[in-house]
Amino acid sequence: MNQLDNIISDRGSRYSVSGGVAETREAAEALLKELKRNKKYAKATHNTWAMILPDGTPLKSDDGESGAGMVIVRMLEREELLGHVIVVTRWYGGKHLGGDRFRHVQDAVTAYLSAFFRGG
Template structure:
C-alpha cells in the first residue's frame, strides 16, 4: 500500500492519495478496510476510489459525487489495470465547487508520477 499524505490543501480541505495492486471489487473493499485501520483515514470525509479490472471498471464516490469517475477516466487513460487508486478528502468547512475535481485529478496525477518514478 502506497500512501502520499497531505498532497493538496485548499480552504481547509486536505487530500491524500493511496493505492496498490488490486484485482477485484472484494480486494478493493479489503484495501479500503485496511486503509481505514489508520485512524486518520477512518475519520476522513471521503475515501473515493476506482479500479480498472479486465472484467469491468469499478468505482465508488463515497459521497463525493463524480469523483470516482474522474479517477476511473485517468486509470483508463494510463491503461493502469488491477491497481486501485484512492483519493481521500478531509472536508475543511468550505465548499470547493468544481475545484474538488481538479484536486482529485491532481492527486491521481501525483500518485501516478510517484508510481512511475519508483
C-alpha cells in the same frame, strides 16, 4: 499499499492518495479496509476510489463526493492501468470547493501515478 499523505490543501480541505494492486472488487475493499484501520482515514469525509478490473470493467465509489470516482476511472483508462485501485481521501475543511474538488482529485491521482508508475 502506496501512500502520499497531505499532498493538497485548499480552503481547509486536505487530500491524500493511496493505492495498490487489486485484481477484484474484494481486493479493493480489503485495501480500503486496511487504509481505514488508520483512524485518520476512517474519520475522513470521503474515501473515493476506482479501479479497472483485468477484464476492463471499471468499478468506483464516490463515497459522497459525487462524480469523483469517474474522474479516477477516466485517468486509469488513459493510463491503461488495470488491476490497481486508487483511493483519494478528503478531509472537508468547512468551505465548499465547487469544481475545484475535481481538479484536486485529478492532481492527487497524477501525483500518485508520477510517484509510483512514472518514476517521478
